[in-house]
Amino acid sequence: MKLTRRSFVGAAAPALVGAQSANDAIRAAFIGVGNRGSYLLRHSLAVPGVRVAAVCDVQEDRAQAAAEVAGEKGHAAKAYYDYRKLLDDARTFDAVIIATPVNTHQEIAVAALAAGKHVYLEKPMALTPDECLAIVTASKAAKGILQVGFQLRFDPRRRAAMDFIHGGGIGKVLFMQGFRHGGDLPRNTPWYFDRTVSGDNIVEQACHILDLMTWAVDQSPLRVFGSGGINLYRDIPPGRTTMDNYAVIYEYPGDVRLVFSHIYFDPPGFTGIKERVFGSIGAVDLARAEFHERANRGAVKLEVPNEGENSTYLSLKAFYENARAGRKPPLNDADSALRSTLVAMMGRKAIYERRIVTWDEIAR
Ligand SMILES: NC(=O)c1ccc[n+]([C@@H]2O[C@H](COP(=O)([O-])OP(=O)(O)OC[C@H]3O[C@@H](n4cnc5c(N)ncnc54)[C@H](O)[C@@H]3O)[C@@H](O)[C@H]2O)c1
CATH class of the missing domain: 3.40.50.720 (NAD(P)-binding Rossmann-like Domain)
Known part of the structure; x- marks a missing residue:
């Protein structure tokens, strides 16, 4: 074969x-x-x-x-x-x-x-x-x-949220939303800023959240469009080639969309992550293991086995x-890791080439 x-x-x-x-x-x-x-x-x-x-x-x-x-x-x-x-x-x-x-x-x-x-x-x-x-x-x-x-597939909260999604708790998955804002990377590790070494931030950093979202739908995306660049940290640190901001929109089978953005010049008050999966019944916050039903106001904390374990x-x-x-x-075997890394690389290609990139191009 x-x-x-x-x-x-x-x-x-x-x-x-x-x-x-x-x-x-x-x-x-x-x-x-x-x-x-x-x-x-x-x-x-x-x-x-x-x-x-x-x-x-x-x-x-x-x-x-x-x-x-x-x-x-x-x-x-x-x-x-x-x-x-x-x-x-x-x-x-x-x-x-x-x-x-x-x-x-x-x-x-x-x-x-x-x-x-x-x-x-x-x-x-x-x-x-x-x-x-x-x-x-x-x-x-x-x-x-x-x-x-x-x-993060072993994080007790995210795992409980994922079990809930896979068990039909939120109904049909419709939309996913993520962001990761955390200030710039530590300057004492020069390779973080060289995309020929790190693969750029969408691959080296965001692959975690893209892995979780791809796991939620358990399918490869069909296509992606993105935009990104260096808007604030030009040549900081000297020679920097990694983006300091970008956004991507993926389309998965079943008309499911994922919107993800990543900003490195966020002020401390805006720092944080967002990992939300929306379904026909309600939405789940993965990192908090919280379910928000559409019909009711307020969050329901999911039952989390081993909560607090690293x-x-x-x-x-x-x-x-x-x-x-x-x-x-x-849970993080070679096949799922391959898919999630390729999802990130697909987004990188869309950003660099300023065009829609299809899964078939990346998983030839
Ligand atoms: N899973 C996570 O949450 C997570 C978090 C941080 C980093 N990482 C990943 O871990 C890896 C390392 O990142 P880091 O932040 O520890 O970087 P780092 O620069 O702090 O550590 C890398 C180490 O590898 C050494 N090294 C380089 N080339 C080597 C070689 N050929 N043989 C032996 N040692 C060599 C370096 O001297 C350095 O000490 C990357 O793939 C990064 O993406 C994962």
Whole structure:
């Protein structure tokens, strides 16, 4: 069968192969221990049955600091400064957690999968549709599982809201609305502002909300139009190529529309996120797990199992359980992550080319 992006999206997930017995500790290796990687490391140290065996970063001080953090919890983690050297020692670990800049995802993820390891790869999947396809192709042939860091799928409130939507609680989905306003990104991480490294903000940042909205309808969009640019932070920081504002309108099958906007120069009072799904009976706020019926004024709080638990912890816990026992495909599996990353890339293309872009163009 010819492997295309389209054939993966929506295809049945293959049976998963457990690396070891359900009782064995799972040995984890971390590649990229900056902002996100060190957060993933801390949460992994709290997951029962996980041993941190190795950490790697091209910045030696970061690798050493991460090894110390693991050491304080009694884990003997070896520090590496080149991921290829770490993979040369592949017998010493079972799972690889990758949290490096987006332009390195394809190379590192494909190598880790080829080494027979389970892979937790941070979102977005990669920089381009072709890179994403290369990762998913590698994962289909791999012994290990691939899970992607769309951890908001494990957020208890959003998950309860999604169950409510999928159970017909809001009736037929009609319209979705999202925004994400949070001030500009931290200037101490230069690659955030280079779209050849990050994939630009709609891919690197907004992929989370686009993932949730696509999950709500569980379909790929038909087409998108968008507009965006740099209106305030021109050359701030110097050389900036990532947008500081944009808006996109997606059309999904069934005449469902999604409107999403993203602004980086919002004043503090306007900071926040909005994730709303409107249906024929009422609308749900995903982040609050609140249902607003059209016929009645006021919000009804949905029942939220595990409310307050950290989504990243839950996502990692699912990954390690899955890697250990081959339980079931995770909520943020390779197929859903591919689709959501492509949804973001489709919006990026529409903005850059100032035209309507169809799903068929991106998922050739
Ligand atoms: N899921 C989330 O909510 C979330 C949040 C933040 C970041 N992220 C994602 O995590 C990834 C990392 O982002 P970050 O904010 O931690 O960036 P960062 O710059 O803080 O950390 C990246 C680290 O990777 C290291 N690195 C770069 N190339 C490497 C290589 N070839 N081998 C080993 N190490 C290498 C860097 O030295 C750095 O320490 C990105 O994909 C980002 O989109 C996800």
